[in-house]
Amino acid sequence: MRNSSKWLRLLVCIVILMKVDGFDVPITIVEDAVAKGSVCLDGSPPAYHFDKGFDSGVNNWLIYMQGGAWCNNATTCLDRSQTHLGSSKLMSTNYYFTGILSNKSKHNPDFYNWNRVKVRYCDGSSYTGDVDAVDPNTKIFYRGARVWRAVMDDLLAKGMKNARNAVLAGCSAGGLGAILQCDNFRALFPSGAKVKCLSDAGVFINTEAISGTRPLEELYAEVVTTHGSAKNLPEACTSKFSPELCMLPQYAARYIQTPLFLLNSAYDAWQISNILIQGVVDADGKWRNCLISGISRCSDSQNQALKCFKKQFLAGLSTICDNNPTTGFFINSCFCHCQSDAQETWLSDDSPRLDNTVRTDLILLRGIVMRMSFKSNS
Numbered sequence: 001m002r003n004s005s006k007w008l009r010l011l012v013c014i015v016i017l018m019k020v021d022g023f024d025v026p027i028t029i030v031e032d033a034v035a036k037g038s039v040c041l042d043g044s045p046p047a048y049h050f051d052k053g054f055d056s057g058v059n060n061w062l063i064y065m066q067g068g069a070w071c072n073n074a075t076t077c078l079d080r081s082q083t084h085l086g087s088s089k090l091m092s093t094n095y096y097f098t099g100i101l102s103n104k105s106k107h108n109p110d111f112y113n114w115n116r117v118k119v120r121y122c123d124g125s126s127y128t129g130d131v132d133a134v135d136p137n138t139k140i141f142y143r144g145a146r147v148w149r150a151v152m153d154d155l156l157a158k159g160m161k162n163a164r165n166a167v168l169a170g171c172s173a174g175g176l177g178a179i180l181q182c183d184n185f186r187a188l189f190p191s192g193a194k195v196k197c198l199s200d201a202g203v204f205i206n207t208e209a210i211s212g213t214r215p216l217e218e219l220y221a222e223v224v225t226t227h228g229s230a231k232n233l234p235e236a237c238t239s240k241f242s243p244e245l246c247m248l249p250q251y252a253a254r255y256i257q258t259p260l261f262l263l264n265s266a267y268d269a270w271q272i273s274n275i276l277i278q279g280v281v282d283a284d285g286k287w288r289n290c291l292i293s294g295i296s297r298c299s300d301s302q303n304q305a306l307k308c309f310k311k312q313f314l315a316g317l318s319t320i321c322d323n324n325p326t327t328g329f330f331i332n333s334c335f336c337h338c339q340s341d342a343q344e345t346w347l348s349d350d351s352p353r354l355d356n357t358v359r360t361d362l363i364l365l366r367g368i369v370m371r372m373s374f375k376s377n378s
Contacts, residue, residue, distance in 0.1 A: 021107060022098030022343065025049040025118070029088055030154045038150035039141050040122035041077055041086035043134075046147045049095040049118040050158070051103060057113030060165040063155070063185075064101060064118050064341065065148075067172025067201075071124035072222035078138045080124050091120055099346035100169065107347055111167075117155060119174070123147050126247070127177040129227030145232040148181060152188060163189060168197045171338040172270065175202020179253050179260065180233060186258040196259040200340040203249045203264045204271060205316040210305060211279035220247040250316035254323035262317070262329040263340060266310045270337040276309050291335070 030038075030046045039045060053060060068085045071077035080086040101116045102108035123129050123144030131142040152160075160166070168185040170178035175198075182197040189195050206217050221244035224230055230243035236255040237246035245251045253260060269291070277287055290298035298306070310333070321327050339345040 021104055022096045022102060024094035025051045025097050027088075027091060027093050027095070027120075028154075030150050033147070033150035033154075036146070036150060037132075037141075037143060038146035039143055040088055040147065041071070041081035041124060041140050041142075042089070043139070043141050044088040044122075046122065046151050047088040047091055047120045048151050048155075049097070049120075050155075051097060051101070051116045053115035054113050057111075057115070059159075059162055060111075060114040061155070061160050061163045062100070062111050062114045062116045062167045062169060063152075064116070065127065065168070065170030065174035065177050066119060066121040067170060067174035067176075067338070068121045069124075069173055070126065070219065070223050071226070072219055073226055074135060074138050074140065077124055077140050077142070077226065081138075081140055084120075084122075086122055086124065088120065088122060091122075095120075098341065098343045100340040102343065102346075107343055109347070114165075115159070119148070119151050119170075121174055123227070125223055125227035125229055126173045126180060128180055128229035128232040128247075130232055131228040142227040144227060144229075148177070152185070156188060161189075163193050163195075166193060166195045168195075169200065169340065170198075170202060171200045171341055172202060175199035175338075176204060176247070176249065178202060179249050179256060180247070182256045182258045182260055183234070196261065197256070198261045198263065198340070199249070200263045201265070201268060201270070201336075201338045203253075203262055203268075203313075203317060203320075204275075205250060205313050206245070206248050207271070207275060207309060207312045207316075209276055209278045213279065215275050215278045216248065217244055220244040223247065248316075250319045253320045253327065256324065257326070259326045260324070260328075262320070262327065262331075264313075264317075264329070264331055265334050265336050265339070266313050266331050267306060267333055267335050268313070268337055269335050271313075272306065272309060272335075276305065 027047050028050055033045045071080040084090045095118050100108060100111055101118060103112050105112045125144040127144045127148040129142040129144035130146060134141055166189060168178050168182060178197050178199045179202055186195045204216055206214060209215055224243045224247060230238060233243055233246040234252050234255045237252045241251050273291060280287060282288060290302045
């Protein structure tokens with residue numbers, strides 16, 4: 001019976017994927033960025049995928065930054081440089097646009113006819129690194145901030161400089177990058193342009209793991225040191241807190257002056273799996289069953305740990321919003337990570353059911369909140 005249930009879930013997922021109405025967009029390599037030293041970890045040029053806007057959206061731009069965690073030392077960055085997250089030589093030539101990047105009005109009513117760009121993530125620092133010297137041992141470049149600027153310059157030359165509306169967005173590490181680069185993005189445009197930022201699953205919280213450590217704070221300290229990120233973090237934050245704390249939105253986002261919208265789950269799947277239960281020995285698979293099979297498989301102590309994480313997440317979120325009146329948010333309780341770049345979690349008439357009872361038609365509410373956020377005057 002249990003195997004039948006697993007096969008049924010797999011079949012449902014396949015059917016869902018077959019129904020998604022997306023399309024492939026070819027890659028653009030920013031070749032001239034190499035001469036400026038704006039390169040991926042392996043020294044290859046930056047890349048992005050661009051689908052032009054049309055009709056009323058020709059002067060509106062949505063820039064969406066890819067995520068993919070971080071590399072925090074010479075070894076992990078060398079390993080990363082041998083993947084598509086560290087080298088444009090290894091990236092797929094096409095990227096599937098769906099969700100917030102869709103060009104169909106019924107699937108993406110707010111942004112379907114905008115100029116939509118997917119920026120490929122190839123630096124491992126949430127687009128913040130900037131070290132002049134190349135690592136003499138690994139031949140690795142730490143130039144994430146330069147990569148970001150090279151892509152922006154290329155897009156400005158292709159018409160983004162004439163934008164009336166512009167949104168910098170991203171998922172996961174890209175969502176964190178959207179927060180950290182938000183004011184820099186605003187500075188690219190004249191004062192008359194309406195510019196805002198969206199972070200999807202980018203609110204990483206300095207929470208304590210079950211083991212008692214604070215993994216993200218430790219990780220970001222190494223990221224900042226390795227990539228030389230401190231100079232590209234909000235100065236108003238680094239003047240009060242250590243640089244590794246200013247990689248965390250609960251500290252950095254309160255100083256962002258550009259209107260910022262946060263889309264996140266209070267039970268963020270990546271943070272729970274990689275931060276909350278980091279170091280937990282799960283030989284009997286109890287945490288795996290809890291996180292994969294549903295909360296009905298969670299023990300009382302596991303449920304308590306998840307509720308504690310949610311409490312810490314909301315406390316961290318409040319430090320942002322209480323100190324920054326230009327920040328809006330939509331927080332749900334789905335066990336997920338990134339919701340804007342997949343059609344079923346962005347906007348769909350027949351989104352899948354959760355535990356066969358609660359439909360994710362709450363995405364309709366998300367759409368309303370997004371329209372209120374981006375189409376307001378603030």
